[in-house]
């Protein structure tokens with residue numbers, strides 16, 4: 001039995017306990033787990049958000065962490081980049097009875113591969129609940145390396161507020177938060193975790209953003225993946241007791 005650091009969460013959500021487990025990311029604190037580029041988060045055993053850079057590390061961690069692939073019912077892919085879709089195809093081979101939530105703007109190749117695997121391909125509408133309390137933003141468009149790119153983010157709605165989970169996020173983390181805040185005017189965003197995509201931003205920009213999120217009363221943040229080292233240090237300073245770490249194998253408690 002491995003000694004997992006079960007930091008994750010017990011977010012009260014309509015009487016249920018919501019747990020988010022990190023299946024793949026760039027860092028681990030438990031020997032024997034694989035790390036690399038890209039993220040994969042398992043929420044409540046049934047919902048997977050992104051699939052990391054490839055099958056090998058992800059499947060290894062799934063086995064080590066005792067995750068039952070057949071229990072996964074829904075896979076949300078934030079955007080059609082290799083470090084978020086890499087483990088998907090092997091997962092679909094092992095469990096094709098899943099619904100894959102994609103954006104209409106994902107490549108034809110992606111869409112064909114999901115269908116060929118025998119899985120259901122679903123394009124969520126903006127603010128569609130994929131399951132009670134799990135809401136997708138709908139696709140947001142942006143330009144990445146001269147091409148249009150579409151990305152969606154996940155909201156976990158709890159009695160304490162909203163928890164935002166992001167992939168890279170190429171449309172801009174600030175823009176995504178603002179979109180959620182406009183939609184849910186009476187429910188605060190209390191935490192956000194995932195990639196913040198600040199890897200190419202200056203210290204000043206990141207510091208302003210950290211202050212902006214503090215002013216918005218976002219209580220906990222978990223910058224990882226493409227957030228970059230500078231962002232991790234700056235957010236650590238801004239949220240000294242409320243930083244969410246996302247090491248592979250961890251469970252995170254999302255409640256404030």
Ligand SMILES: [Zn+2]
Pocket residue numbers: 079081168170
């Ligand atoms: Zn990306």
Ligand SMILES: [Zn+2]
Pocket residue numbers: 038081083084167168195225226
């Ligand atoms: Zn990424």
